[in-house]
Amino acid sequence: MMNQRNKKWSVLVVPVLLIILSFLLPDYQLDLIATAIIYGLFAASVDFSYGYAGILNLGSALYFGLGAYVMAFGLKSGGDPILLILIGLIVSIVISLIIGYVGFRVKASQVHFGLIGLALTLGFEQLAISLYDLTGGSNGISDVPRPVFHLFGFDLALSSPFSYFIFVIVIVSVLLYVLWNIASSGFGKSLLAMRHDETKLETLGYNPMTLKMIVTAITAGVSALAGALFVPISGIAYPGLFGVALSMSVLIWVQLGGTGTLVGPLLVAVLLKLTESSLSSSFEQTYMLIIGLIFVVMVIVAPSGVWGLLRRFIRKRKQGQSPVQEGGESA
Amino acid sequence: MDAIWIANLLNILTSIAVLAVVAVGLYIIFGLMQVINMAHGDMVMLGAYSTLVFTQAGFNFWTSAVLATLIVGIIGGLLERGVVQFLYKSGNLSTMLATWGVGIALQQTVKLIFGPQGQFVDAPVLKMVNIFGVSYPSYRLILLVLCVLVLTGVFIILKKTRAGLLVRATMDNRVMAEAMGINTKQVYLYGFIGGSALAGFAGALISPITNISPLMGLDYVTKSFLVVISGGVESMMSTVGGSVIIAGLQNFLNIYIDSTNSWMIVLAIVIIVIWIRPQGVFTKK
Amino acid sequence: MSNNDRVVLSTHDLRKAFGGLVVANGINFSVKHHEVRCIIGPNGAGKTTFFNMLSGLLPLDSGEVRIEDVNVTHMPAYRRQKLGLNRTFQAPHIFPEMSVFENVLLAYRSRFRETSLLTKLKVKLEEKDAVEQALLNTHIQQYSGREAGSLSHGEKKRVEMAMGIVQRPKVLLMDEPTAGMTVRETQEIAELIKEIRKDMAIVIVEHDMEFVREIADKITVLYRGDLVREGSLEELENDSFIQEIYLGSVEI
Numbered sequence: 001m002m003n004q005r006n007k008k009w010s011v012l013v014v015p016v017l018l019i020i021l022s023f024l025l026p027d028y029q030l031d032l033i034a035t036a037i038i039y040g041l042f043a044a045s046v047d048f049s050y051g052y053a054g055i056l057n058l059g060s061a062l063y064f065g066l067g068a069y070v071m072a073f074g075l076k077s078g079g080d081p082i083l084l085i086l087i088g089l090i091v092s093i094v095i096s097l098i099i100g101y102v103g104f105r106v107k108a109s110q111v112h113f114g115l116i117g118l119a120l121t122l123g124f125e126q127l128a129i130s131l132y133d134l135t136g137g138s139n140g141i142s143d144v145p146r147p148v149f150h151l152f153g154f155d156l157a158l159s160s161p162f163s164y165f166i167f168v169i170v171i172v173s174v175l176l177y178v179l180w181n182i183a184s185s186g187f188g189k190s191l192l193a194m195r196h197d198e199t200k201l202e203t204l205g206y207n208p209m210t211l212k213m214i215v216t217a218i219t220a221g222v223s224a225l226a227g228a229l230f231v232p233i234s235g236i237a238y239p240g241l242f243g244v245a246l247s248m249s250v251l252i253w254v255q256l257g258g259t260g261t262l263v264g265p266l267l268v269a270v271l272l273k274l275t276e277s278s279l280s281s282s283f284e285q286t287y288m289l290i291i292g293l294i295f296v297v298m299v300i301v302a303p304s305g306v307w308g309l310l311r312r313f314i315r316k317r318k319q320g321q322s323p324v325q326e327g328g329e330s331a
Numbered sequence: 332m333d334a335i336w337i338a339n340l341l342n343i344l345t346s347i348a349v350l351a352v353v354a355v356g357l358y359i360i361f362g363l364m365q366v367i368n369m370a371h372g373d374m375v376m377l378g379a380y381s382t383l384v385f386t387q388a389g390f391n392f393w394t395s396a397v398l399a400t401l402i403v404g405i406i407g408g409l410l411e412r413g414v415v416q417f418l419y420k421s422g423n424l425s426t427m428l429a430t431w432g433v434g435i436a437l438q439q440t441v442k443l444i445f446g447p448q449g450q451f452v453d454a455p456v457l458k459m460v461n462i463f464g465v466s467y468p469s470y471r472l473i474l475l476v477l478c479v480l481v482l483t484g485v486f487i488i489l490k491k492t493r494a495g496l497l498v499r500a501t502m503d504n505r506v507m508a509e510a511m512g513i514n515t516k517q518v519y520l521y522g523f524i525g526g527s528a529l530a531g532f533a534g535a536l537i538s539p540i541t542n543i544s545p546l547m548g549l550d551y552v553t554k555s556f557l558v559v560i561s562g563g564v565e566s567m568m569s570t571v572g573g574s575v576i577i578a579g580l581q582n583f584l585n586i587y588i589d590s591t592n593s594w595m596i597v598l599a600i601v602i603i604v605i606w607i608r609p610q611g612v613f614t615k616k
Numbered sequence: 617m618s619n620n621d622r623v624v625l626s627t628h629d630l631r632k633a634f635g636g637l638v639v640a641n642g643i644n645f646s647v648k649h650h651e652v653r654c655i656i657g658p659n660g661a662g663k664t665t666f667f668n669m670l671s672g673l674l675p676l677d678s679g680e681v682r683i684e685d686v687n688v689t690h691m692p693a694y695r696r697q698k699l700g701l702n703r704t705f706q707a708p709h710i711f712p713e714m715s716v717f718e719n720v721l722l723a724y725r726s727r728f729r730e731t732s733l734l735t736k737l738k739v740k741l742e743e744k745d746a747v748e749q750a751l752l753n754t755h756i757q758q759y760s761g762r763e764a765g766s767l768s769h770g771e772k773k774r775v776e777m778a779m780g781i782v783q784r785p786k787v788l789l790m791d792e793p794t795a796g797m798t799v800r801e802t803q804e805i806a807e808l809i810k811e812i813r814k815d816m817a818i819v820i821v822e823h824d825m826e827f828v829r830e831i832a833d834k835i836t837v838l839y840r841g842d843l844v845r846e847g848s849l850e851e852l853e854n855d856s857f858i859q860e861i862y863l864g865s866v867e868i
Binding site for chain 1 (some may be wrong): 350365367369379414416417418421423424425427429432433434435436437438439440442443549553556557560573587591592594595597599602606609
Binding site (some may be wrong): 093186189192193196197199200201202203206207208254327 | 639661671674692693696697700702703705709710711712713714716721722723725726727779783
């Protein structure tokens with residue numbers, strides 16, 4: 001219980017620290033950190049699907065891209081940012097529900113469902129390229145301005161990196177807190193149960209289809225929000241946001257961070273993105289090469305992620321102190 | 332028939348044949364081991380670059396192509412021994428991510444050595460040949476014939492030889508195959524070598540007619556997976572059928588609309604196909 | 617019609633074949649309220665398949681399944697549960713990463729499709745007591761906080777039973793509840809069944825004939841997909857056909 005409360009507190013402590021830190025950092029670094037954190041949110045949302053409900057989607061970038069494109073198009077044509085975020089959110093959720101309805105109904109393997117997602121996101125990438133008038137074709141929508149929120153008669157301009165940074169921190173913290181609460185609720189338990197034994201859960205009276213649809217919708221929504229948050233900093237939405245590379249990267253963050261932990265994938269995403277952006281572009285290829293190799297080694301050495309590795313290490317130490325056998329008598 | 336149509340038809344057939352060779356390679360790996368080998372496309376890329384290196388070193392194109400195929404086969408074997416074999420128990424996602432990591436490493440290595448820009452290999456034969464009154468590049472025709480021959484060869488090996496029997500038995504039921512005394516570990520290794528060699532072979536053959544670049548494999552790996560999924564993994568022929576759907580349809584549509592739109596339509600059709608027949612179009616079940 | 621004569625679960629001309637292998641050849645079966653019914657038959661008689669069809673995990677070729685008066689033939693498993701059906705599996709199906717309490721709570725929570733806020737609240741307030749009662753009934757209260765995966769085979773089976781009875785189904789299907797259990801555990805399960813039959817009908821696939829003798833009101837014999845006999849144990853023991861089926865078999 002104590003541990004749980006501590007965790008809940010840390011959700012507050014980290015953003016406060018970040019906000020304090022934001023007073024000390026130059027603008028461009030604030031943008032870098034905010035971008036990394038947004039990718040972190042994206043990773044956490046994908047972990048919610050994969051880590052808890054075991055839904056493998058090889059095309060998660062679809063929702064991130066949708067959120068980003070809606071935001072970019074809307075901001076550029078002077079739309080209200082709140083409305084845009086909502087539109088991106090709703091579009092993503094609706095699409096995810098259609099995909100879910102189609103994909104989960106099919107008695108297909110996890111791999112099949114994953115590949116349907118891949119085909120879809122590739123399709124949207126092509127769509128983004130071909131709808132030149134709306135999306136700017138393969139160049140994407142660039143020079144997107146930062147948003148001005150109209151709330152209760154006040155105009156809240158988030159035109160400086162500093163104000164937008166704080167906005168991102170607040171939104172991400174809230175979303176993460178919500179995700180984390182859902183995951184540790186009774187609903188989260190039923191997801192874990194489903195991942196373990198769908199048949200039994202169904203005989204207990206749970207409809208697996210409903211559970212999966214809800215999870216997919218939540219992931220789609222949060223991913224779309226991350227995409228929407230991303231655009232004002234980058235100033236651009238481009239077809240690559242729908243690409244295979246981002247979809248694979250996010251799965252790697254999830255796997256390395258440890259599935260079903262939410263925070264783990266977020267941290268890994270933030271770390272990797274920060275390292276990537278702080279390196280000079282001439283070193284980028286070597287960096288990518290090293291990252292590729294690290295993935296390979298990590299997947300082999302630590303199949304349950306850095307988190308799992310750490311946990312295993314701690315457990316081993318504990319076991320060394322008190323020789324309590326766990327799970328010894330199970331058949 | 333119109334002259335332009337014959338050329339179109341030959342182009343469509345060529346692209347189907349090339350994709351089928353790559354996809355059959357993936358079919359062996361995916362069907363045999365359930366491994367989602369995301370580095371499969373990079374085997375195509377390596378095949379093309381190896382051919383480039385050998386031709387530049389003064390080897391004749393055909394010798395280079397054979398050497399490239401062998402080298403990529405060996406690289407595939409190394410990939411299985413060095414990475415994939417540790418992950419059979421860890422599940423789909425692990426192998427997929429690890430091979431994706433290998434893919435990134437391969438792409439970046441190639442990029443560091445050769446640079447990101449496109450490269451070209453000269454075609455071994457530049458003559459045009461006259462078919463039904465249409466002048467067609469003879470290299471493309473040779474390519475088509477070679478692909479068909481290789482596919483036939485693989486089909487015969489899988490169907491008629493003892494090695495093929497071992498592979499099919501392991502694909503069907505690994506545990507049973509092991510109980511019957513088949514060394515499935517070895518079958519997996521050879522499966523990976525064979526599958527990768529096919530991709531390398533395709534890469535070598537397309538090197539004179541395509542832009543060789545470090546990221547060229549991405550397109551092939553995604554298409555091959557769509558082929559295998561939409562065609563089904565029941566037999567090699569279902570994979571060839573899948574190639575007909577994907578490469579055939581796309582290149583057919585390319586005649587009328589631009590490639591972005593045609594690819595989009597193909598993807599939409601693939602999704603519908605997976606929805607209606609998740610087990611694949613060309614399966615009996 | 618008195619309350620005890622009410623049929624809670626029935627099948628009509630249930631048929632199923634896997635290719636050429638007929639596993640259900642027109643089974644007509646019915647269980648009354650409060651009844652304890654045992655299903656016996658040699659291995660491969662189609663007992664577990666029959667359970668799978670009753671609980672909605674396996675589609676029928678033809679025929680009908682009813683829970684009380686409702687035709688559930690085309691309903692998925694989760695909807696049959698809502699109508700009052702629950703089952704356990706031969707190898708215990710539990711969620712090993714969760715505690716025993718959480719396992720049973722998960723089962724309890726899907727029991728209700730709450731309509732009003734008030735009943736919702738009531739259900740919520742009672743959940744702790746209800747789960748603890750189920751743990752008490754199945755003698756696993758001392759493991760409440762333990763990770764379910766760390767329990768022994770017999771204990772896991774009892775967790776699954778607790779998950780069944782906490783839902784207070786109208787019919788509980790139990791697939792070999794005593795398999796792999798010690799003599800003492802088997803006795804405890806017999807006591808448990810006698811206790812819970814006050815609230816529900818129970819259908820049990822069982823091999824242990826002593827156990828069957830102790831608890832069964834009536835016995836159904838399945839053989840190669842056919843329902844060959846129904847009756848009391850005494851009647852069946854003197855039946856030459858039954859003796860023939862089991863001749864040389866170690867199961868009786």
